[in-house]
Amino acid sequence: MYEYDADTAVSPIGGGAYRGTVTDRYSIGPYPNGGYVVGVALSAVAAELPHPDPMSVSAVFLRPCDHGPAEIRVETMRTGRTVSTASASLFQNDVERLRLLANYTDLSRSVGPTVVTAVPPPLPPLEECASRGIAPAPNGLIPTIGARFDTRFDPATVGWAGGRRSGRGEVGGWQRFADDRPLDTAALPLVCDGMPPAVFNLVPTGWVPTIEYTVLVRARPAGGWWRSWFTTRALIGGLLEEDGEIWDGEDRLVAQSRQLARANPPPPD
Amino acid sequence: MYEYDADTAVSPIGGGAYRGTVTDRYSIGPYPNGGYVVGVALSAVAAELPHPDPMSVSAVFLRPCDHGPAEIRVETMRTGRTVSTASASLFQNDVERLRLLANYTDLSRSVGPTVVTAVPPPLPPLEECASRGIAPAPNGLIPTIGARFDTRFDPATVGWAGGRRSGRGEVGGWQRFADDRPLDTAALPLVCDGMPPAVFNLVPTGWVPTIEYTVLVRARPAGGWWRSWFTTRALIGGLLEEDGEIWDGEDRLVAQSRQLARANPPPPD
Numbered sequence: 450m451y452e453y454d455a456d457t458a459v460s461p462i463g464g465g466a467y468r469g470t471v472t473d474r475y476s477i478g479p480y481p482n483g484g485y486v487v488g489v490a491l492s493a494v495a496a497e498l499p500h501p502d503p504m505s506v507s508a509v510f511l512r513p514c515d516h517g518p519a520e521i522r523v524e525t526m527r528t529g530r531t532v533s534t535a536s537a538s539l540f541q542n543d544v545e546r547l548r549l550l551a552n553y554t555d556l557s558r559s560v561g562p563t564v565v566t567a568v569p570p571p572l573p574p575l576e577e578c579a580s581r582g583i584a585p586a587p588n589g590l591i592p593t594i595g596a597r598f599d600t601r602f603d604p605a606t607v608g609w610a611g612g613r614r615s616g617r618g619e620v621g622g623w624q625r626f627a628d629d630r631p632l633d634t635a636a637l638p639l640v641c642d643g644m645p646p647a648v649f650n651l652v653p654t655g656w657v658p659t660i661e662y663t664v665l666v667r668a669r670p671a672g673g674w675w676r677s678w679f680t681t682r683a684l685i686g687g688l689l690e691e692d693g694e695i696w697d698g699e700d701r702l703v704a705q706s707r708q709l710a711r712a713n714p715p716p717p718d
Numbered sequence: 719m720y721e722y723d724a725d726t727a728v729s730p731i732g733g734g735a736y737r738g739t740v741t742d743r744y745s746i747g748p749y750p751n752g753g754y755v756v757g758v759a760l761s762a763v764a765a766e767l768p769h770p771d772p773m774s775v776s777a778v779f780l781r782p783c784d785h786g787p788a789e790i791r792v793e794t795m796r797t798g799r800t801v802s803t804a805s806a807s808l809f810q811n812d813v814e815r816l817r818l819l820a821n822y823t824d825l826s827r828s829v830g831p832t833v834v835t836a837v838p839p840p841l842p843p844l845e846e847c848a849s850r851g852i853a854p855a856p857n858g859l860i861p862t863i864g865a866r867f868d869t870r871f872d873p874a875t876v877g878w879a880g881g882r883r884s885g886r887g888e889v890g891g892w893q894r895f896a897d898d899r900p901l902d903t904a905a906l907p908l909v910c911d912g913m914p915p916a917v918f919n920l921v922p923t924g925w926v927p928t929i930e931y932t933v934l935v936r937a938r939p940a941g942g943w944w945r946s947w948f949t950t951r952a953l954i955g956g957l958l959e960e961d962g963e964i965w966d967g968e969d970r971l972v973a974q975s976r977q978l979a980r981a982n983p984p985p986p987d
Contacts, residue, residue: 505778507930527781548803550817550818550930556955559954561956561983562981563953563954566886660774660821661932661934663776663976665978667954684832684834685828685937687828687831711830
């Protein structure tokens with residue numbers, strides 16, 4: 450079993466409820482990554498719904514998660530022929546931390562026209578990109594999530610690591626799972642939150658907590674290194690949007706994401 | 719009272735539930751516009767929450783709405799100091815049509831840095847743009863919503879109206895309410911779904927129903943004509959994303975939206 454599947458495993462306890470665990474393996478300092486916690490909740494949703502692929506997932510983060518046990522309660526709202534829909538809540542110590550709405554479908558059965566004018570992100574070749582591992586972010590937080598991926602950053606987008614913010618809200622690179630887990634639709638909600646925030650290139654920040662997070666899964670990904678590209682074009686009064694695109698090993702757009710997040714002030718020197 | 723406020727008015731019936739009406743004044747053929755129905759539901763949310771401005775709204779459309787009475791049931795999930803959060807369901811004839819998650823805040827009290835690298839859409843001057851009123855779309859459906867706005871389309875983005883699809887998934891123009899209602903944060907979830915779909919420039923379609931719809935409200939808008947700009951960059955197997963930006967009369971980005979929709983086949987000749 451690959452580590453992401455073990456780290457998001459859930460077991461049913463009846464009535465649409467499941468037990469799972471928020472591990473400390475996808476964290477930024479003390480804070481579990483939002484995409485990972487969504488992934489834990491979606492394991493329960495996937496067990497309840499008849500369709501195999503998440504198509505859209507929208508989550509609101511109510512209170513920070515802790516590392517430890519969690520209970521996920523799923524409400525199935527619709528099981529149609531092509532789309533099924535659920536609401537899910539993740540609780541820890543009986544406190545709701547996260548609520549999401551998810552549409553599932555079978556992406557292998559999509560019918561209709563295809564016209565894609567989007568183009569893959571302008572990354573340098575893999576060999577010109579570099580890993581950071583779990584090197585601390587400028588805010589001093591250690592990202593254990595960095596060890597889950599083999600990430601090769603576009604050097605033009607990680608100047609912040611050396612104190613040179615580019616002024617362009619962009620972070621991108623090549624990625625694969627560190628344990629060679631194939632990319633699939635279940636993992637895309639993690640991957641869409643799987644790089645340091647693009648706002649690091651705009652201003653000094655502390656933790657950048659997600660307030661709302663939406664992922665659209667557009668296709669089942671092919672194998673190989675995928676490309677992740679995140680942009681922030683508007684930081685307004687400390688709030689920012691971050692848009693993400695994931696392109697698979699065969700140059701196809703497989704997911705689009707957007708989150709609203711808060712750029713907390715940097716820690717004092 | 720302005721017409722949008724009358725058309726989204728709700729009255730409390732206790733326990734977080736409200737009665738409202740889905741009018742026939744924001745429809746595309748028989749189908750009420752998704753942004754409008756979200757607006758009706760948000761009137762109930764706004765009545766329940768202590769903060770004045772929607773900050774993020776994510777909705778899933780479960781079943782098509784009808785014209786007529788509706789009941790909205792609001793569950794308040796969090797009332798924090800800076801953010802409050804609710805789930806809301808819109809029912810008609812005891813069938814749930816729409817579920818949404820909404821974060822509210824007071825945007826006049828946002829604190830933190832502002833860096834905006836996004837630029838307003840490249841619209842021609844107002845006098846070079848033209849109205850379409852409620853002229854039928856290529857799919858033959860009459861958009862009564864067209865009468866709620868004074869819309870001046872960028873001519874380069876409405877070639878589809880004359881049978882010349884541009885091949886670029888873009889629709890944009892200048893807009894104001896037909897009754898001079900000032901733009902505010904409550905109306906932005908309507909405005910972010912207030913133009914014909916950009917996919918009209920890519921392929922022939924029938925109705926384009928929304929599956930998931932997320933709006934981020936970024937600032938309280940100033941007055942005057944606003945600019946709306948919608949893009950679709952990936953139509954894949956009949957499913958498309960549509961991204962929207964609304965820029966106010968003082969050139970500020972006030973809302974970003976994204977929806978997942980289905981391009982249904984065109985009606986037979």
